[in-house]
Amino acid sequence: MTVAARRDVFQAIADPTRRNIIGLIAKKPMNLNSIAGEFDISRPAISQHIKILTECGLVIIRQEGRERYCEVQLEPLGAVADWLEPLRELWEHRFGKLDHLLGNMHASYKNKKKKK
Amino acid sequence: MTVAARRDVFQAIADPTRRNIIGLIAKKPMNLNSIAGEFDISRPAISQHIKILTECGLVIIRQEGRERYCEVQLEPLGAVADWLEPLRELWEHRFGKLDHLLGNMHASYKNKKKKK
DNA sequence: ATGTTATGTAAGTATTCGCTTACAAAACTA
DNA sequence: TAGTTTTGTAAGCGAATACTTACATAACAT
Numbered sequence: 001m002t003v004a005a006r007r008d009v010f011q012a013i014a015d016p017t018r019r020n021i022i023g024l025i026a027k028k029p030m031n032l033n034s035i036a037g038e039f040d041i042s043r044p045a046i047s048q049h050i051k052i053l054t055e056c057g058l059v060i061i062r063q064e065g066r067e068r069y070c071e072v073q074l075e076p077l078g079a080v081a082d083w084l085e086p087l088r089e090l091w092e093h094r095f096g097k098l099d100h101l102l103g104n105m106h107a108s109y110k111n112k113k114k115k116k
Numbered sequence: 117m118t119v120a121a122r123r124d125v126f127q128a129i130a131d132p133t134r135r136n137i138i139g140l141i142a143k144k145p146m147n148l149n150s151i152a153g154e155f156d157i158s159r160p161a162i163s164q165h166i167k168i169l170t171e172c173g174l175v176i177i178r179q180e181g182r183e184r185y186c187e188v189q190l191e192p193l194g195a196v197a198d199w200l201e202p203l204r205e206l207w208e209h210r211f212g213k214l215d216h217l218l219g220n221m222h223a224s225y226k227n228k229k230k231k232k
Numbered sequence: 233a234t235g236t237t238a239t240g241t242a243a244g245t246a247t248t249c250g251c252t253t254a255c256a257a258a259a260c261t262a
Numbered sequence: 263t264a265g266t267t268t269t270g271t272a273a274g275c276g277a278a279t280a281c282t283t284a285c286a287t288a289a290c291a292t
Contacts, residue, residue: 091190
């Protein structure tokens with residue numbers, strides 16, 4: 001339905017302006033002109049960013065007269081969180097199963113190295 | 117020379133091949149040829165992806181003779197997690213800090229109208 | 233030594249990105 | 263009615279992406 005993930009959410013949040021837009025309207029839905037007023041780029045540029053964000057489901061538009069209120073719909077970020085989750089214990093050094101696995105592999109690698 | 121060109125980690129993980137590379141060598145450090153063997157693109161293409169990943173600090177290279185073992189160094193992903201964190205409760209509908217903020221804003225708005 | 237392996241890097245290319253200006257279509261206001 | 267506001271979208275452009283092939287170099291094997 002509703003424009004289901006034609007666009008990759010990872011690619012959508014790669015742009016810093018789009019991340020700023022999300023941060024902005026997460027606090028409060030805004031119409032397009034107001035959003036554009038917060039940035040140094042042109043209104044059509046913002047419009048194009050909003051389009052990308054709606055195409056990946058991160059923003060939904062609520063039409064009110066001639067204004068279009070943009071509000072966040074952040075469920076697609078779950079895909080990012082899900083990708084991050086199993087990697088997290090690696091960089092946080094909270095040693096779980098993955099670290100055990102790595103430890104074992106390191107050991108066997110070292111054993112295979114020959115000494116002369 | 118400590119990684120001159122600081123690359124944006126959001127941009128680095130925007131590419132699905134690079135995410136797959138990270139997922140692959142997170143389990144076990146691999147040399148470049150082995151990594152390339154797991155993908156359908158050319159070896160130089162993988163080499164360029166690895167370069168990007170090292171430039172943003174997500175991968176470090178351990179040279180062993182003529183081989184270069186690539187292993188993950190995932191701390192930079194903390195920046196992604198940190199950006200995600202305050203938004204998370206929004207899409208998970210677990211009403212915490214951000215909701216509190218929104219609630220407060222709403223409350224003060226109400227106070228302006230009702231209480232004189 | 234010769235040859236093979238593992239790799240980096242240059243050059244070229246097609247595509248995408250992020251932006252601009254210009255224009256058009258609705259929806260309000262006077 | 264006419265004019266203003268809010269917005270989408272097309273066209274164009276420079277820069278960045280993601281590849282490719284071709285070649286170069288260093289480490290290993292024979």
